[in-house]
Amino acid sequence: MHPISTLVKTSIPNYLSGLPIPDTIGGWFKLGVKDWAALVPFFAVIGGISFVTFRTVKPRNTSHFQSVNPSIRKDEAKVVDIVNIEDLGDSTAFCRCWRSAKFPYCDGSHGRHNRENCDNTGPVVIKK
Ligand code: FES
Structure with a gap:
């Protein structure tokens, strides 16, 4: 000492x-x-x-200063996906966290995003 x-x-x-x-x-x-x-x-x-x-x-949730989309199809001016409703199965989960490798479909990546950022985002699930 x-x-x-x-x-x-x-x-x-x-x-x-x-x-x-x-x-x-x-x-x-x-x-x-x-x-x-x-x-x-x-x-x-x-x-x-x-x-x-x-x-x-500093607050961890500063998303209003950051891009929502960190990496998906950044070469496009706007990311738009059109899904034909007949092509959906009984249940389809669409990503809302912008971290999915299968975007626009959810691959579960929101779990890691939520843990690392104290966030609570998840997919929207469309059911027939
Ligand atoms: S991976 Fe984005 S909501 Fe599930």
Whole structure:
């Protein structure tokens, strides 16, 4: 524990007190190249901690910022499937999660998607 104790109680405070952080806003404009170079590692660590924290705590369901379709027929302007009702069996499940390898039919891939994304999507099942 001694190395951690020394790091937290001595090394980090000494490092932080030695940073050329100005007392006023105008002081930032007076910093030299050497001062900015000394601040780069500090801001890199702060940025890294912020990034990891954001990635950890951000809501997992941000689908309104993402494409619904991650990979199915991306070369098409619009994915449209026409299924003749006579070709359906007694029961046919259509994918609504856009993860099926057999799209537009459900192949069960929604289960993995739901586990990984805390989602609850599933197929629409058409029965005769
Ligand atoms: S695989 Fe997409 S809903 Fe089942």
